[in-house]
Amino acid sequence: GFLASYYGAFVVQRGMSFLGSGLAHATFGGVALGLLLGAEPLWVAIPFTLAVAMGIVWVQGHGRLRHDTAIGIFFAVSMALGIVFLSMRRELTADAYAYLFGSILAVSRADLIAAGVVVAATLATRRMWGRWAYATFDRELATADRVPVRADDYALVGALAVTIVLAVKLVGIVLIAALLVIPAATARQVTRTFFAMTWVSAALGVLGAVGGLAVAWAADLPGGAAIILVEAMVFFFALAWKGARA
Numbered sequence: 001g002f003l004a005s006y007y008g009a010f011v012v013q014r015g016m017s018f019l020g021s022g023l024a025h026a027t028f029g030g031v032a033l034g035l036l037l038g039a040e041p042l043w044v045a046i047p048f049t050l051a052v053a054m055g056i057v058w059v060q061g062h063g064r065l066r067h068d069t070a071i072g073i074f075f076a077v078s079m080a081l082g083i084v085f086l087s088m089r090r091e092l093t094a095d096a097y098a099y100l101f102g103s104i105l106a107v108s109r110a111d112l113i114a115a116g117v118v119v120a121a122t123l124a125t126r127r128m129w130g131r132w133a134y135a136t137f138d139r140e141l142a143t144a145d146r147v148p149v150r151a152d153d154y155a156l157v158g159a160l161a162v163t164i165v166l167a168v169k170l171v172g173i174v175l176i177a178a179l180l181v182i183p184a185a186t187a188r189q190v191t192r193t194f195f196a197m198t199w200v201s202a203a204l205g206v207l208g209a210v211g212g213l214a215v216a217w218a219a220d221l222p223g224g225a226a227i228i229l230v231e232a233m234v235f236f237f238a239l240a241w242k243g244a245r246a
Contacts, residue, residue, distance in 0.1 A: 001183075001227075003118060003163040004176070005205025008184035009198040010156060013136050019056070019157070021177040022071040023164045026052040026078035028173050030165070031099045032085035041099065042111060045165045052078055053161035057153050102172030102224025104213060115166045122159070132156050133194055170209070171224035182231040183208060189238040204234060 011020050030048030034041030052074050059070040098106035135142040135149045143149050164176055171179050187201035212227030219226070 001179070001205035001207075001209030002202050003115065003122065003205075004167050004179045005183040005187075005208075006122065006198060006202040007156070007160045007163055008180040008205070009187065009194070009201045010132055010136060011160070011180050012184040012188060013194060013197070016067075017177065017181050018068050018071055020160070020164065020180040022056070022075040023049055023053055023157075023161050024168065024173050024176040025075050026161075027165050027168050027176075028099070029078035029082040029085070031168075031173075032082035032089075036085045036089050040110065042114065042165065042169075045168075046162055048078075049161045049165050050158055053157045054154060057157050061150060061153075098172075099168050100173050101222065102168070102170050102175060104170060104216075104223040106169050111166065111169055118159075118162055118166060128152070128155065129198065133198075136194070171227055175224050175228050178228045179205065179231070182228065182235050186231070186235040186238045189235075189242045204231070208234060 008020075011017060027045050027049050029052075030045030031041040033048060034044030037044065056067075056070050056074050059073075060067050097103075131142070131147055131152050134145075134147055135152060139149060160180075164180075167176050167179060183204040184197065184201040186204055187197045191197040191200050208231040209227050212230040213223050215221065215230060216223040216226035
């Protein structure tokens with residue numbers, strides 16, 4: 001919840017929502033390859049999704065294509081590879097369903113350790129937030145000010161890719177894009193600065209995850225879907241509150 005919503009602030013502010021969806025579906029190819037090889041899908045999906053993310057940024061910087069076109073190409077190729085890998089295995093396992101639709105019961109100790117490492121790395125590199133924010137609002141000025149914008153793009157998209165892989169077991173490939181977008185969109189309604197938006201988004205991501213799992217437990221609902229529905233309810237409440245004040 002923290003990681004997806006922290007990086008989700010950049011996704012929303014930069015208009016990169018389709019990138020989040022594209023990387024989520026790219027994860028499907030990595031998961032399917034891991035299942036085919038009989039390996040832990042998480043450790044195969046991370047490098048696979050990172051490679052797709054780096055490919056998207058590279059094509060955007062070197063090709064004559066719009067950003068969404070590059071995402072669409074890699075999105076389709078990754079999904080096609082995933083389907084091919086699963087067809088070679090000739091069966092859908094419980095792990096495959098857990099990655100597609102999310103399951104709190106599928107989260108392992110290794111997943112938690114990996115998530116903890118990424119959270120620690122994110123907090124340890126807080127200075128990157130300032131550079132990413134600078135490029136978010138004025139890319140040309142950041143470049144003129146000798147900020148390594150292209151290298152920072154690779155770092156941001158790479159962190160986003162790892163976060164998506166870590167989150168898919170909880171909410172599933174189908175819904176992970178919503179976990180990136182909804183808390184950040186909610187925070188944007190109630191804050192005045194991007195700094196505040198980032199940290200309010202992260203807090204809403206954590207609270208929404210905890211609240212969603214509580215609702216899922218009480219009502220016997222799928223955890224991932226319950227999390228997204230709770231986050232969506234908070235968003236519409238914030239939207240109504242802002243409309244009433246306008």
